[in-house]
Amino acid sequence: MKAECDDCSWTGAESELDKVSNLESRVEPGGAMPAGECPKCGALAYIKCPACDGEGLVDFTDEEWSAMYGVPMSGYKFTGMEPETMKRCPECDGKGVLDLEDCGPHSWKDGV
Secondary structure: OEEEEOOOOOEEEHHHOEOOOOHHHHOOOOOOOOOEEOOOOOOEEEEEOOOOOOOOEEEOOHHHHHHHHOOOHHHOOOOOOOOOOEEEOOOOOOOOEEOHHHHOOOHHHHOO
16 A cells, blocks of 8 residues: 655655654554654655545535435536535545554554
8 A cells, every 4th residue: 555654745655664663652542543654754654545535535426415405416506605515535534544454454563
């Protein structure tokens, strides 16, 4: 999987990441679990959510939009008054990154 540094924007394979040092002091309770440490700058690196491309938001499906507005999103005439045109990404729960636990085995964590 592709990883991205939270600081210097380095991107690369998850296998290129270093083991996270001092994890307990660098991740807040409830925060996203990093995939590793950036090999370039040492900051935390995460697996960017492929479903929302790291944005944390995705478009409503036509079915969801129809349930709210009575017409599919593809046929809706936008007025700019809609409260929401996107929803929180269900894959990453709106965080934009996948938690380590959601990504399967990891070389530095699981000895893979």
